[in-house]
Amino acid sequence: MKAFDIVRTANRNLLRSKLRTSLTISAIFIGAFTLTLTNALGDGAQDYLNRQLGNVSAPGVFYVVPKLNDNLFASNAEPKEYDPAKKEGNSFQTPSMTNDDLNILKKVEGVELVRPYRTVSTEYIRKGDQLNKLSLSAINPYTSLNLDLAAGRLLKTEDKNAVILPENYLKPLGFAKPADAVNASIYLGYRSAVGKIEEYKATVVGVMKKNLVTEGEFHVDDYMLQKIAQQQGGGRAADQFAAAIVTFKDTVPEKENEQKQRLGSAGSYSVLSLKEQVATINNVVSAITTGLSLVGLIALFAASFGIINTLLMSVYERTKEIGLMKALGMHRSSVFLLFAVEAMLVGFWGSIVAIAAAYGTSQFVNDWAATSFLKDFESFTLLIITPTNVLSVIGLIMAIAFLAGTLPAIKASRLNPIDALRSE
């Protein structure tokens, strides 16, 4: 029997008892619908995170921090001899990176650029031509992250006194739209080492969209941070950083592990790639969506018994027909396939209907979310149904349906034509 005829016959057989078939399909539908939506939620969150947390495919960029040594005050350990060459930190005290560390890292093979990751504390921000001051928590140093911008451009290594403004500061600072803020002058207020308020003039180069992770995140270039740090902590503070950002010449994902190892063995350092940082957050998202997907999978598992049941009934009902087909020379394998394909078609139609329904639902939910709880996150599409999602759901469900169909299909293929024809 030809494959096309098997599929066509199986499909016709499905239509024989429409009620039973549709009930089995609806069981599949529930699982497939849940699975498609949880995948869509995961994809939506992933997409948003990727945009917020930068270009995950920016390989060859690493954060390097001194290695923490928590054994220092572990219950049984005795205090160790002080070693000036060894930086030891613990949960309470984080050691800093110094210029010496930067020089060590610069010498690591293949390294193109080592930048300090400085943090400074600031007091306020004000627009150049206005006097009202806005509070400001912290400012971030330039990283290689691909920020999601509303206007302007990203920071460059050679920038001096450039700032990226978060979107929620636009209105308070008196800018009507993001583009208006680009090239405007702003002043950052901070306290010097002796507690005196100082101001630093900077130019806005870009405006960043609102995001989930931080409210009002400023990004400034390293030149400016260094200047402020010198004012705040004197020469010594300016030479201590939380971390070093290392960029390699080779920016291919395949070399990341090797590069990471090289940095790690240059000294007592902990090395984290940008990709890993994003991956950490992505892992949380995947953990949540996996949990939800599990619900869908359980529904599918239950539905697979529905398939077995339906097909077994079908085999009993069609005993004579199967017997006749075998008497007329149908191979056992074709009989098996006929029922297995029928099971897969139940899965196929169930998942198609479910995906269509999930697509409709996602449009509705996205519209609703965009005007309610996700109003402030304009680049966040809650549910994204990707082709990969669609294909994997169809594939998975057809595979489950096939497995469910094997028992009835084997039963049918083993029927003895004489017994089958004789049965009254």
Added chain:
Amino acid sequence: MTLKAQLVTKVYGKKSNVFTALKGVSFEIQDGESVAIIGKSGSGKSTLMHVLAALDHADSGVVSLNGQDISKFSPTKLDTLRNQQFGFIFQQFFLNGRESVLENVMLPLKISGTPARERKERALYALEQVDLSDKAKNKAANLSGGQKQRVCIARALVTKPSIIFADEPTGNLDSENGKLVINLLFDLNKAKGITLIIVTHDIELARLCYRRLYMKDGKLAEIKR
């Protein structure tokens, strides 16, 4: 196609429940013959037909086709043999009532993987031969008993078989329709040289056959010309 049975036995059941349906049956059927297998119910006549038609295997003895032992054939080869060389007609018709007459007649060709267009052509030709061309699109369930059995004949014919096995072909028909079906079968036997093997307890029908094999308690009681 010569069909030969040599000391064929068939046993059903196990241990204490053993029932020997065939106790060493031997005969030969020549190409183009018409043969009736006659006997009371339980005489083993249906079992004999099943063994001859490769629907069942003999427990001992040999069934051979043109000198070849069919027990040595692979399952696939046996399937193909039944599909291509044999035609089957059953007392209870075994038509799919939901499908059209044409679909029912096309079934053996569908099983053999014949292209759709050729399937239809050959099925329509087979229906013409049983004078049911006008019913091709009807649902099989809506036909009368006589018409149903003619559809079965068309289904048996459609693969151009060498042998047609008919198990009580007139059992479910009134005498008028029975005659019609019998005439059709013997016409095919004469015009196309298709070997007819008819299992029946209808003496009238058996008399029309060239040869009669009388079965009694699993043995061949008599062979009459």
